[in-house]
Ligand SMILES: NC(=O)C1=CN([C@@H]2O[C@H](COP(=O)(O)OP(=O)(O)OC[C@H]3O[C@@H](n4cnc5c(N)ncnc54)[C@H](O)[C@@H]3O)[C@@H](O)[C@H]2O)C=CC1
């Protein structure tokens with residue numbers, strides 16, 4: 001398969017390695033620092049574009065892909081105010097777009113455990129839920145996209161929780177998310193249910209970016225064979 005990389009930073013380079021190990025060709029590397037252009041032959045030759053850039057750049061890049069009817073795998077976080085527009089273009093204009101706040105298969109198992117735990121905790125009184133996430137100091141968005149997905153999983157299951165906040169003093173209906181930025185940490189997420197007598201904690205810690213990159217390449221392989229608005233649930237069949 002031919003792949004165009006949009007964003008050739010930490011994730012772009014990790015994805016390139018895994019894609020090549022799996023026998024794919026990288027036909028374009030588009031980055032604002034240097035590299036290929038959307039109008040170039042390399043981008044035209046790509047079966048799928050994989051986009052990992054930054055929150056402010058992501059939507060514009062998706063539109064460049066859609067103008068050329070190129071399917072997109074999107075990993076950038078922090079741009080979700082435009083998600084409905086993207087869904088609409090998939091439903092009514094024949095575009096194909098795969099989004100995941102976290103492509104790691106392990107994190108997607110963790111998402112399912114989080115939902116199941118929240119469902120159980122809905123029947124139990126005396127616990128307050130909160131979350132923590134820790135990432136490297138270069139990260140531009142806060143809280144992480146993964147933390148937001150975890151919070152949404154809890155809100156869907158837990159009566160009385162309708163939103164999340166990074167405020168130090170959350171309201172009763174809000175889940176507090178604390179975001180820490182430390183050295184080169186790839187990504188740690190923790191969900192805590194605290195009571196007077198004990199704590200229940202679930203935790204995922206990425207050891208490197210390899211799991212995110214492998215998931216993104218698997219998603220590109222899936223996207224090349226499918227159409228519409230896609231996600232990890234479609235691919236992993238959870
Ligand atoms: N969904 C997931 O599994 C994961 C998502 N991410 C997200 O992916 C994004 C990128 O992460 P990293 O690669 O670590 O960042 P990075 O900062 O190392 O790389 C981003 C690259 O995008 C380039 N760029 C910025 N604006 C651009 C534009 N308009 N057009 C083309 N290139 C542009 C930058 O020059 C840079 O090389 C972040 O939003 C991060 O949160 C990161 C890891 C996993």
Ligand SMILES: O=C(O)C1=N[C@H](C(=O)O)C[C@H](O)C1
Pocket residue numbers: 077101102135139140143144145146147186187188
């Ligand atoms: O910026 C990162 O590095 C990561 N971003 C994603 C997020 O915001 O959840 C996924 C992963 O945690 C790494």
